[in-house]
Amino acid sequence: MDKVFSRPRSIKDTLMHYCPGCTHGIVHRLIAEAVEDMGLEDTTIGIAPVGCAVFAYNYLDFDFIQAAHGRAPAVATGVKRVLPEHTVFTYQGDGDLAAIGTAEIVHAAMRGENITVIFVNNAIYGMTGGQMAPTTLVGQRSTTCQKGREAKVSGYPIRVSEMLSQLDGACYIERVACDTPAHVRAAGKAIRKAFSAQVEERGFSMVEVVATCSTNWGMNPQEALVWLKENMLPAYPLGVYKSWKDAGS
Amino acid sequence: MADVTLAVGNEAIAEAAIRAGCRYFFGYPITPQNELPEYMSKRLPEVGGVFVQAESEVAAINMVFGASAAGGRVMTSSSSPGVSLKQEGISYMVGAELPCVIVNMMRAGPGLGGIQPAQSDYYQATRGGGHGDYRCLVYAPASVQEMVDLTGLSFQKADEYRNPVIILGDGMLGQMMEPVQFPEMVQGPFPEKPWATTGRKGGPQRVVTSINLQPDELYQHNLKLQAKYDDMKNRETRSEVWGPRDAEIYVVAYGTMARICQAAVGRAREEGIPCGLVRPITLWPFPDKILEGLPCARAFLAVEMSMGQMVDDVRLAVCGKAPVHFFGRAGGVVPKPGEILEEIRKVARSLEGGGLDG
Ligand SMILES: Cc1ncc(C[n+]2csc(CCOP(=O)(O)OP(=O)(O)O)c2C)c(N)n1
Numbered sequence: 001m002d003k004v005f006s007r008p009r010s011i012k013d014t015l016m017h018y019c020p021g022c023t024h025g026i027v028h029r030l031i032a033e034a035v036e037d038m039g040l041e042d043t044t045i046g047i048a049p050v051g052c053a054v055f056a057y058n059y060l061d062f063d064f065i066q067a068a069h070g071r072a073p074a075v076a077t078g079v080k081r082v083l084p085e086h087t088v089f090t091y092q093g094d095g096d097l098a099a100i101g102t103a104e105i106v107h108a109a110m111r112g113e114n115i116t117v118i119f120v121n122n123a124i125y126g127m128t129g130g131q132m133a134p135t136t137l138v139g140q141r142s143t144t145c146q147k148g149r150e151a152k153v154s155g156y157p158i159r160v161s162e163m164l165s166q167l168d169g170a171c172y173i174e175r176v177a178c179d180t181p182a183h184v185r186a187a188g189k190a191i192r193k194a195f196s197a198q199v200e201e202r203g204f205s206m207v208e209v210v211a212t213c214s215t216n217w218g219m220n221p222q223e224a225l226v227w228l229k230e231n232m233l234p235a236y237p238l239g240v241y242k243s244w245k246d247a248g249s
Numbered sequence: 250m251a252d253v254t255l256a257v258g259n260e261a262i263a264e265a266a267i268r269a270g271c272r273y274f275f276g277y278p279i280t281p282q283n284e285l286p287e288y289m290s291k292r293l294p295e296v297g298g299v300f301v302q303a304e305s306e307v308a309a310i311n312m313v314f315g316a317s318a319a320g321g322r323v324m325t326s327s328s329s330p331g332v333s334l335k336q337e338g339i340s341y342m343v344g345a346e347l348p349c350v351i352v353n354m355m356r357a358g359p360g361l362g363g364i365q366p367a368q369s370d371y372y373q374a375t376r377g378g379g380h381g382d383y384r385c386l387v388y389a390p391a392s393v394q395e396m397v398d399l400t401g402l403s404f405q406k407a408d409e410y411r412n413p414v415i416i417l418g419d420g421m422l423g424q425m426m427e428p429v430q431f432p433e434m435v436q437g438p439f440p441e442k443p444w445a446t447t448g449r450k451g452g453p454q455r456v457v458t459s460i461n462l463q464p465d466e467l468y469q470h471n472l473k474l475q476a477k478y479d480d481m482k483n484r485e486t487r488s489e490v491w492g493p494r495d496a497e498i499y500v501v502a503y504g505t506m507a508r509i510c511q512a513a514v515g516r517a518r519e520e521g522i523p524c525g526l527v528r529p530i531t532l533w534p535f536p537d538k539i540l541e542g543l544p545c546a547r548a549f550l551a552v553e554m555s556m557g558q559m560v561d562d563v564r565l566a567v568c569g570k571a572p573v574h575f576f577g578r579a580g581g582v583v584p585k586p587g588e589i590l591e592e593i594r595k596v597a598r599s600l601e602g603g604g605l606d607g
Contacts, residue, residue: 043448045319048458057456063446065318066458068341071311074303078315078323079446081299082273086448104311107304 008032010041010061017055021221023211024052026178027091027120027187028059034192035062035087038199044087045079047072051093052126070101073108076115087198089116094135095125098158102134105164112169112203116194119160119206122213123232130216134158137235142216157235161208165241171203173242177210177233179225186238202244210236253430259284259326259423261393261431262352262416263292265400266324268434271350272298273323275312277305279331280364281420282354286326306331310338310351317347318457320445322404326352328420329370330361332378339413340379343474344459346444348407350400351385352416354423357581365581366420366505371558374417375533382471384478386414386485387532389503393427399530401432406485408440410477417532419554421505421583481534488536492518492525495545498596501527501563502552506584510552513589522597532559537566546571548596552589553577572599 007013010032018024035044041062048056050069057064067075072090080088097105097119108115124142125131132142132149135157139148161175172194176187187209194205210232214224256264263285266274274293276286290300303309309325316323327335332353342349353374357367372378374387386406390396396418403414446455461467491511498517502510507528517524527543529536540549540563548571551560560575567573576592578584 042450045446045448047315054460057454057458061449061454063449063454064456064458065315065446066345066456066460067314068311068337071307071314071338074308074311075315075318077301077308078273078275078312078317078321079319080315081301081312082316082319082321082323083447103304104308107308111301 008036010036012059012061014058016059018052019215021212021214021224022052023122023178023209024120026184027118027209027211028056030184030188030191031089031118032060033188034195037192038195040087040195043085044089045083047076047079047088047090049090049092049096051096053091053093053120054127056091070096070099071104072096073101073104073113073115073117077108077111077113080113080115084114087116087195089118089195091118092120093126094119094121094123094133098134098160106167109164109167109170109204109206112171114198114201114203116198117206118191119208120211121160121208121236122211124213124216126213126216137231140231159236161206161241164206169204170206170242171244172197172205174240175208175210175236175238177228177238179212179228183238197244210238253428255426256393256429257284257424257426258393258396258418259354260288261429262326262396262400263288264431265397266350266404267292267296267298268432269401269404270435270437270439271322271324271404272296273316273321274298274300274325275303275309275316275323276325276327277303277309277331279328281356281366281423282326282328282352284423285352306334307337310335313349314338314342314345314347317342317349318345318446320442320447322439324350324352326354328354328356329358332370332373336373336379339385340377340381340383341459342413343383343385344381345457346411347413347457348411349413350403350407350416351413352418355417355419357579363581364420366554366583367579367581368419368504368506368554369556369558369579370417371532371553371555374415375535375562383474384481384533385412386410386481387417388414389417389530389532390422391504391507391528393422393425393429396422397429397431410481412477417504419505485531486534486536486538487530488539489528489530490525490539491528494543495523496525496543497523497545497547497600498550498593499525499527499543499546500550500552500589500593501529501540501559503529503532503559506552506554509584509586510589512586513593516586516590517593522593524593529559535562535566537562540566547600548572548574550574550576550592550596552584552592554583555579
């Protein structure tokens with residue numbers, strides 16, 4: 001019988017530490033599939049964040065560097081300038097990328113740094129126990145906004161894809177989700193496209209994945225998927241925000 | 250033998266770095282070290298290297314982190330407030346055992362302070378500065394030639410120990426122009442870096458990281474780092490004693506301050522005061538054995554462009570066996586030879602009177 005489905009080679013055969021229902025595992029798998037399909041396993045270098053995915057290298061079998069909180073785009077810049085022929089990607093959460101690392105991500109995009117960023121937006125700080133993130137929705141509860149985020153006190157969610165797509169150095173920016181099989185397939189395609197932008201040396205590429213954190217949202221995995229669909233997708237519309245075809249140059 | 254040329258301190262370090270094989274530089278402007286990145290921005294592309302002006306010192310040191318992890322010979326430079334921002338990255342680089350060279354052309358603080366020379370980052374450089382109980386080799390050159398020589402050495406030692414090396418200068422050294430001889434361009438071979446993340450290329454995965462959540466394992470890592478520091482203490486300590494070994498009073502000073510003290514010590518000797526100068530070249534490891542081993546020393550005078558930092562190391566080295574006096578100026582005020590001479594005279598008088606006012 002033909003084997004139609006199996007674990008990608010680059011996902012190690014080991015137990016993951018992520019919570020049940022967490023979507024980091026899905027995103028890892030999509031990265032592994034993309035890198036493998038494109039034959040980039042031996043020349044890809046990943047930059048792991050601070051946050052739940054700090055141990056991404058325990059699951060993804062590429063060379064990996066673990067960066068300080070928010071600094072992955074700067075670390076990736078250093079790597080890429082030494083190894084311009086290699087494929088370099090960062091894997092970052094919303095606390096990592098949209099709070100402490102805002103300067104690094106904006107400037108990597110501004111420079112048109114030829115790297116790929118996989119940005120997992122679960123609207124909360126997962127690893128530290130569910131504090132408010134810059135992407136937390138107004139009204140959404142967290143341990144540091146227990147009555148729900150108030151715009152007057154904490155401002156408004158940052159829409160990273162919209163923001164970065166304004167920058168000339170960005171060549172490909174797409175927001176995807178991983179709540180349904182169709183969305184997961186689309187996410188895989190987007191990740192492939194982002195890596196191909198890098199292989200073709202087009203500049204900075206990013207895929208924002210709207211994701212769940214059932215543990216810190218205080219829901220079961222199924223409820224979390226529904227909450228994502230009903231609350232996050234209206235605030236974070238899916239789609240291509242920038243592509244080199246319409247980049248003009 | 251290479252020709253003698255005139256060079257400004259900051260540019261001399263840059264050229265020396267390139268000749269030592271440095272091909273990657275990441276920095277952010279700050280006075281009084283701007284000539285260094287400016288020189289790099291022009292010169293590195295000429296030799297096939299890369300210069301990136303980062304958006305901040307935080308980003309710059311993390312670019313250094315990435316470049317080093319990828320196997321590059323890499324450097325950054327800054328001045329005091331900028332080096333404060335680099336501390337996070339330095340701690341991570343030590344934790345992940347990544348080599349690099351970091352130049353700090355100190356200026357006066359605290360805070361934004363001023364742009365005049367100072368030596369008030371001694372604690373920061375020698376005590377770790379960032380979090381987590383670590384050490385870096387710290388070189389303190391006192392001339393443009395020595396900056397050139399120590400830059401080459403720094404790249405070597407960084408690779409040898411897989412650890413950041415700090416060159417601690419100050420605004421005056423960075424700006425001063427002196428005759429200098431550059432070494433020939435080194436073409437390698439440089440030490441192999443089997444740990445570098447350069448893509449698996451069919452081999453096993455390599456990971457550069459500083460996280461370890463298992464206390465026992467992290468403790469073992471710390472013990473390994475400590476063994477490295479012990480090794481540095483045994484093998485890398487450098488200093489210079491100026492004047493006879495049988496002096497009774499020793500001035501201890503480094504960098505710019507040592508040069509000014511040299512003039513004061515010379516004048517004191519003309520007055521008949523049995524005086525000498527110890528100049529630490531490595532601030533960490535501190536040359537304590539040299540201080541211990543001066544047979545006739547009866548008093549020490551630490552002179553610094555700070556309110557007193559290195560003096561702590563002098564006290565630790567002397568260990569109560571002789572009084573340790575201190576003279577310092579801060580805020581960018583550079584002590585004059587006459588002022589130091591007056592301090593030496595005071596120390597001499599305290600010895601005549603047998604008083605121990607250290
Ligand atoms: C300088 C610094 N500040 C704070 C932390 C603590 N910290 C670790 S993970 C994290 C939040 C990460 O959240 P996010 O990036 O959204 O990733 P997630 O855990 O949700 O996947 C924080 C604040 C740290 N490690 N370093």
